[in-house]
Amino acid sequence: xxxxxxxxxxxxxxxxxxxxxxxxxxxxxxxxxxxxxxxxxxxxxxxxxxxxxxxxxxxxxxxxxxxxxxxxxxxxxxxxxxxxxxxxxxxxxxxxxxxxxxxxxxxxxxxxxxxxxxxxxxxxxxxxxxxxxxxxxxxxxxxxxxxxxxxxxxxxxxxxxxxxxxxxxxxxxxxxxxxxxxxxxxxxxxxxxxxxxxxxxxxxxxxxxxxxxxxxxxxxxxxxxxxxxxxxxxxxxxxxxxxxxxxxxxxxxxxxxxxxxxxxxxxxxxxxxxxxxxxxxxxxxxxxxxxxxxxxxxxxxxxxxxxxxxxxxxxxxxxxxxxxxxxxxxxxxxxxxxxxxxxxxxxxxxxxxxxxxxxxxxxxxxxxxxxxxxxxxxxxxxx
Numbered sequence: 001x002x003x004x005x006x007x008x009x010x011x012x013x014x015x016x017x018x019x020x021x022x023x024x025x026x027x028x029x030x031x032x033x034x035x036x037x038x039x040x041x042x043x044x045x046x047x048x049x050x051x052x053x054x055x056x057x058x059x060x061x062x063x064x065x066x067x068x069x070x071x072x073x074x075x076x077x078x079x080x081x082x083x084x085x086x087x088x089x090x091x092x093x094x095x096x097x098x099x100x101x102x103x104x105x106x107x108x109x110x111x112x113x114x115x116x117x118x119x120x121x122x123x124x125x126x127x128x129x130x131x132x133x134x135x136x137x138x139x140x141x142x143x144x145x146x147x148x149x150x151x152x153x154x155x156x157x158x159x160x161x162x163x164x165x166x167x168x169x170x171x172x173x174x175x176x177x178x179x180x181x182x183x184x185x186x187x188x189x190x191x192x193x194x195x196x197x198x199x200x201x202x203x204x205x206x207x208x209x210x211x212x213x214x215x216x217x218x219x220x221x222x223x224x225x226x227x228x229x230x231x232x233x234x235x236x237x238x239x240x241x242x243x244x245x246x247x248x249x250x251x252x253x254x255x256x257x258x259x260x261x262x263x264x265x266x267x268x269x270x271x272x273x274x275x276x277x278x279x280x281x282x283x284x285x286x287x288x289x290x291x292x293x294x295x296x297x298x299x300x301x302x303x304x305x306x307x308x309x310x311x312x313x314x315x316x317x318x319x320x321x322x323x324x325x326x327x328x329x330x331x332x333x334x335x336x337x338x339x340x341x342x343x344x345x346x347x348x349x350x351x352x353x354x355x356x357x358x359x360x361x362x363x364x365x366x367x368x369x370x371x372x373x374x375x376x377x378x379x380x381x382x383x
Contacts, residue, residue, distance in 0.1 A: 007054060009205050017231050018050060021209035025229035030213065043216040044226070052207040058119030061129035062197035065094070065137050067182035073098075073105050078118025079130045080109030085242040086126050092238055093131050097138040098178055099165025117197075127238060128204055137196035144192050145181045152176055152184055208232030223259055
């Protein structure tokens with residue numbers, strides 16, 4: 001569809017996402033939970049919010065990928081991390097695309113001596129824009145390497161396929177590694193080094209449904225967050241651990257802003273009264289542990305944006321609070337729902353936080369397709 005501003009929204013299962021959230025939140029059981037709360041002397045409320053936001057920022061981005069003499073690969077990006085884990089996800093994209101060990105990749109960010117421009121981080125645009133540039137540059141590298149590998153292996157170019165970091169002659173056991181081809185290409189004066197700049201056609205549109213139940217103490221007015229359920233269109237997950245960590249932190253930030261933070265000013269002078277953390281609420285995190293499920297299901301093709309990365313960004317959301325920074329959809333839909341409290345403290349091992357996505361740590365053990373189970377710390381807040 002094309003929205004009122006002329007931007008094309010080429011994908012999104014909005015009604016299905018909302019319906020799934022209703023099921024996950026057990027909205028049909030709310031009346032019974034409200035009666036139970038009332039029996040204990042509490043009020044209970046139910047809130048809904050559906051968010052959608054255009055992301056993309058500057059439409060221009062670039063990367064430069066260089067194969068060094070010592071066998072490392074320099075990944076030079078114009079955009080750079082601001083605390084959302086791109087120092088992990090950028091090399092991870094390249095490692096997965098080219099079949100390289102992560103330790104072989106050296107990330108260089110925002111160095112104007114090495115790369116001519118950068119569109120800025122923008123929070124929601126970095127993986128979408130920078131990641132797409134990495135992906136497309138990798139396509140060019142593979143195409144260059146295929147021609148050189150065909151010559152080195154004395155085979156027809158059409159018979160060469162690239163898989164797991166090697167150029168292989170189809171139907172044979174003859175192959176050569178990408179790094180060996182890079183060395184051959186360098187010696188021939190035609191290095192595989194690739195600079196790629198691109199301009200996006202359309203923005204991406206993160207969206208999702210959040211459903212919350214709260215209890216209010218009739219006597220004190222204290223609000224307790226009773227249930228929080230989300231179903232978000234996340235898109236391709238480059239790193240599930242980072243995505244889930246951002247989801248937990250973002251929900252905590254939204255709850256904090258809606259329930260705890262309050263800038264108080266003197267009505268006569270306009271002087272800020274809550275000018276320090278002695279007066280301004282500083283939420284804390286209790287070591288409360290919950291189990292979350294992140295389930296990814298393949299969705300429909302996206303003709304306008306095929307082979308392009310989507311961005312999973314931090315969300316600050318809470319029903320009734322202004323909807324702002326959101327997550328992005330793509331070829332996958334991911335459901336995250338609150339589960340019963342788990343008495344076992346701590347996080348699950350790394351093996352349950354990697355894999356089962358198009359991008360995965362190369363040393364991680366495989367998981368069942370399109371599914372990853374995650375145990376994480378619930379963001380519990382107190383004034």
